[in-house]
Amino acid sequence: MTVGEAGEKEVLARVLGQLSHADAAAVGPGDDCAVMRLAGDLVVTSDMMIEGPDFRLAWHTGFELGHKLAATNLSDVAAMGARPVGLTVSLACPRDTKVVLLEEIARGLDAACRTLAPGCGVVGGDLSTAPVLTAAVTALGDLEGRPAVLRSGAKVGDVVAYAGQLGLAGLGLSLLFAEAADDAGIAQAHAVAGLRASHPEALAAQLTPDPPIVAGPRAARAGATAMMDVSDGLSLDAARLAAASDGTLAFDSVALTAAFGVQGGQAVSVAAMLTGGEDHGLLATFDRAAALPEPFTAIGEVRQRGGGGAAVLLDGVPYEPRGWDPYRVLPPGA
Amino acid sequence: MTVGEAGEKEVLARVLGQLSHADAAAVGPGDDCAVMRLAGDLVVTSDMMIEGPDFRLAWHTGFELGHKLAATNLSDVAAMGARPVGLTVSLACPRDTKVVLLEEIARGLDAACRTLAPGCGVVGGDLSTAPVLTAAVTALGDLEGRPAVLRSGAKVGDVVAYAGQLGLAGLGLSLLFAEAADDAGIAQAHAVAGLRASHPEALAAQLTPDPPIVAGPRAARAGATAMMDVSDGLSLDAARLAAASDGTLAFDSVALTAAFGVQGGQAVSVAAMLTGGEDHGLLATFDRAAALPEPFTAIGEVRQRGGGGAAVLLDGVPYEPRGWDPYRVLPPGA
Structure with missing residues (x-):
């Protein structure tokens, strides 16, 4: 019907x-x-x-x-x-x-x-x-009586932490466009079953994301100074948090790789982590003295924004933020 | 750009x-x-x-x-x-x-x-x-400390009242389809200016409705027993309020005509009032002893719903509710 x-x-x-x-x-x-x-x-x-x-x-x-x-x-x-x-x-x-x-x-x-x-x-x-x-x-x-955790509260010296999957959803989308779309980028249903079997973690992250919702209030209670949902790619969203807080978010590739280099058996590159999109994990900053609540992992620190300085650094080097723009970005297969 | x-x-x-x-x-x-x-x-x-x-x-x-x-x-x-x-x-x-x-x-x-x-x-x-x-x-x-006024609170004997324009917006839509659409119902911009001049009230009601928003909290403070926004046609929405309150809404065509028969110089029939759609006025019920707040006008009363009885009456006679269904109704010109 x-x-x-x-x-x-x-x-x-x-x-x-x-x-x-x-x-x-x-x-x-x-x-x-x-x-x-x-x-x-x-x-x-x-x-x-x-x-x-x-x-x-x-x-x-x-x-x-x-x-x-x-x-x-x-x-x-x-x-x-x-x-x-x-x-x-x-x-x-x-x-x-x-x-x-x-x-x-x-x-x-x-x-x-x-x-x-x-x-x-x-x-x-x-x-x-x-x-x-x-x-x-x-x-x-x-908010249950708590103040909202905004993007603007990060302080120089804070720990940058992340909770959730990172880069897998973008990887899932790339796989779908590569294996389950025709040359014009039109989705083809028949190839999805094979991808679900060969790359279950990446497909699940893209098709049925499970963001760590309870970690949000937990981070607030643990004193998070700033927080945001990462939906357009970690580097692009980090640049937004950095701008709102007038600081620089400095990521450490060793920490990123240790925490997110392999997720559920799926290898994920640092580039995929920083630009993937649709992660829907939580990027937060905490005072250096705070104990990070589960499942947050430290992946960098907040630094002072120099004159004309970059919003995002990777291993101390400026990183050009990249991610999703609904009006501009075309899908990989298009 | x-x-x-x-x-x-x-x-x-x-x-x-x-x-x-x-x-x-x-x-x-x-x-x-x-x-x-x-x-x-x-x-x-x-x-x-x-x-x-x-x-x-x-x-x-x-x-x-x-x-x-x-x-x-x-x-x-x-x-x-x-x-x-x-x-x-x-x-x-x-x-x-x-x-x-x-x-x-x-x-x-x-x-x-x-x-x-x-x-x-x-x-x-x-x-x-x-x-x-x-x-x-x-x-x-x-709600500022007040309880919400629901559709389900109308009592037998309550006055049925209405605030806002009634039937004009539906009339405006009919005029637009008749005069500013081609045979396939596709809107044509060139004829709209003439309609705006010849039928300003109906066009304004359809294109820029001005519902009586402040009358909502006012009705609540005046003790309205039930209330709803009329968006799909007065008779259809009245049937919904009647069903939620387990009663019958009995409209009086003399009262309707006295209050809404001419709106801003535009004549409106009782049929147009009852079936027009997109009115966005407020249909409310009040205890008979309550003073109706501005700009509510009495247009009927709440009666007991008989076994198998009609949800809506007009001058004591069952009235088949009619109005807008987004999946079923085609525009007049289609």
Whole structure:
């Protein structure tokens, strides 16, 4: 059955049937708004993902796509040191889309919330039509009385630390474009199974990322001075944190390689770590005296930004930040 | 200059340049999340609008589109009895979209917030690429210590009241399809100027709706027992409120005609009032003893739902609810 055949009421009922209750929702889906009760200040972030530039249904199952939609937004909430409490999800698709695809996406959204951020769930959203599958997610978090951890708080001498996978998701995307896309960069479903078997860690990082959401509030409690979600490539996002904090982030390739050179059996180069994109791990800075909370690993330090100085250094040498620009970067196969 | 030529950083800077500060935003755009400080429970609603099914750039200026995006979402917040405090806005467009269009949309968003909900503003969002212009808005509101006004609280004997324009926006859409679209329903820009001159109220209601946002919290303070935003047609939304409250909404055509039969010089039929869509006024119920707050007008009463009884009556006769279904309804010209 397609969404055009089912109509909005039936599609909505089927999608809502996949969703668990969110603990903080005094009123869930079904009224003009959801109502949320929070203990502290609210954090809010929004993101839109569109079939073509942002994902390809030839590679993702609906469940995996829903999981990724949730995970990537929960990560932005965690990066403020907040606990995720709810998502709103707007889905638009062509009228000939199967209802079961939207149900699978909803199941993936719900599963990611339950796994990565227990107590969080989908509290509202919208259904519409569009030329291609389009998903807009807003994630809400509760600071629970803590101040938000901003990008701007890093101090000279702080330890630079990272939690999560690094470079694997970008490697997964490169593999998909190399092995599961035609010469024009169009995704081909048939080759994905082989890649899942040969490169399980890289494919999982790309298709169903599992960012360390609980590490966000943990870092805040441990006194993180600055933090951000790494989504566009470590070097590019590090340059943003460095700019916000008026410092330089100096990475150490030996520390990077020791911590992230082999992830789940998959070798990852330092270049892949610094430019991969879609990592959705947490980049944070801590006072040198602080004990790093699990699973953060030290990978560098904050230095003074010299006049005209670089935002990012690798082994003391300026490193040109590179990563993802939605309007400019073309996929590797294009 | 196109967004593809400018790149994300430049587009973002230009869009952010159009936006005012939101009073409740402790941290605005630029970090992983915005941070909002609220006095009471949070209400949250999300909506997605896509060029083609939801709007047509041949009819709307960018400013008007931004205004409408904000107004329609602010209205959902007001319908809970909450004060709007912030919007997040995700915009996706083709790479050859002019940057100035996104700037105009941002100006319209900001102007609608300043006019309709002073203190509210855009606090975050996202930029991406899509085959057609796509906008996803999330609106946040503060209940300021009041309980939310739900759809489910209407009691038998309550007065049914309405605030805002009614039927004009649907009339505007019909006029646009009749006079400013080709035989295939494709919007044609050249005829819009004439319609704006001949039917200013209907065109304004469709292109730049001005819902009575401040009336939402006012209704809550006046003891509204139930409330909702009317977006899909009064009869269809009334049936939803009736179902949630397990009652029947009985409309009086004399009262409807007296209050809404002529709006700004434009005659509106009762049928247009009941089925128009995109009104974004507030439908509310009040105890019979309550004084109706401005600008609410009584248009009916809540009655007991008989066994198998109708959700909506007009002059005592069952009225089949009709309105907008995004997956089923085709535009009049298609």
